[in-house]
Amino acid sequence: MNVPNPPSVSPVEGAAKLPAHEQVYQRLRAQILFGELAPGQAVTIQGLVEALDSGMTPVREAIRRLISDGALVFQGNRRVSVPELRAEDVDELIFARKTMECELARRAATRIPASAVDALEALDLQLDVAIANGDVAGYLALNYEFHSRLNTHADAPILADLADRLWLRFGPSLRVVCGRFGTQSFPDRHKDILEGLRKKDADLVALAMERDVLQGMEQVRAGLTPIN
């Protein structure tokens, strides 16, 4: 999964050099991560072949990768769908995100160059704009980009990879929450993170990250299966 692919959110890109299965994977991944596919939604190979205008083999390989990522589930029979998060799952995700992302943030605090902090801050300003405009898609993309880029600077590829997987699990549900409650209910902990990074204060960064993670995941929990 560690593809040298740091582009910002590019909906339509030439990218002719990447093999088809890689392109399909990244497009599908983004769709799941940013909630364009709803939890529980069925995913069919032929539907994607048609929607993405690709061959069958690339779609098939992309789906296998995403199943392995936990971003899709294989329903036992030959059906594939976007998983629905259960309340217990959120507990696990909270534990895993807290430990992984706090450690990543801690490492990044001592390694990230000042220029990268500036870039993160610029990103966070865009994020504020997206929140102010109620731009849910932009909020999700920029928020992910912020965390993902921070993790890059931790110089810990295995941990970053694990953290990345976790986002795929709650992406669809987070979108549902945002769609229901809007973006204004997310006060921004990123400012504290940035402050800690500038001071190179690992404890401060880790604490801010823990709050950010907890806040986000509690939002997800609150939005699960509201009515039965």
Next chain:
Amino acid sequence: MNVPNPPSVSPVEGAAKLPAHEQVYQRLRAQILFGELAPGQAVTIQGLVEALDSGMTPVREAIRRLISDGALVFQGNRRVSVPELRAEDVDELIFARKTMECELARRAATRIPASAVDALEALDLQLDVAIANGDVAGYLALNYEFHSRLNTHADAPILADLADRLWLRFGPSLRVVCGRFGTQSFPDRHKDILEGLRKKDADLVALAMERDVLQGMEQVRAGLTPIN
């Protein structure tokens, strides 16, 4: 009822229900996990098609899954190989395994039924036999089975999945270590784990698990690139 003739190479087991790509995946996974493929070794699709007597598509899908698992790496050009562990990777693995597996063990301590503890103990006795006989393959398989089965009883599928992935990363290197130093250098911490499980003492189990993890990973670290 025409039985779809098994190509005679099959290990006889029922298993006819599993799709081919699943079988290929599990066989390849086991080979990596138990070190039958050496770190750095190249993996070719057509080589596997021949070796496993399977079609191209199942092999291809299995490889994609394993790349996503981190068990194989995509070499930028289109070559695939078994990754070689670096010293920095071991630090990350130690952190991730300690947090994940200790938490899993902690959860399992309060949930595992006594019968399952008995089964684990039986497994551990087989493990002792394997160690005494210097049976490296048996040791690796039984040790993995012990941890994997314990994780199952934590009732935390997401965390168990993360932990499972980590084993794939150091499996090949662990085999190298065992091949070099033999199995006798692994004093058995599993007894402490079992004792904690019987007492339902989560702290004890977690502590024993931490020691087991640390001990194993330090062995791996010691065996990395011994000479340059």
Next chain:
DNA sequence: CAGTGTGATTTTTGATCATATTCTGGACGA
């Protein structure tokens, strides 16, 4: 004359597709 580097050719391997086969789930009739 031996060694080395460069370039083209050969060969292996991966990517993709079209197609045949198998299996699942639901409709239909008893």
Next chain:
DNA sequence: TCGTCCAGAATATGATCAAAAATCACACTG
């Protein structure tokens, strides 16, 4: 309600195309 049958989707194969690596030949340099 139950059993059978059928449509459609997924699985799996092999062929074809394209790309990269390995090989080798040859010329150039010391």
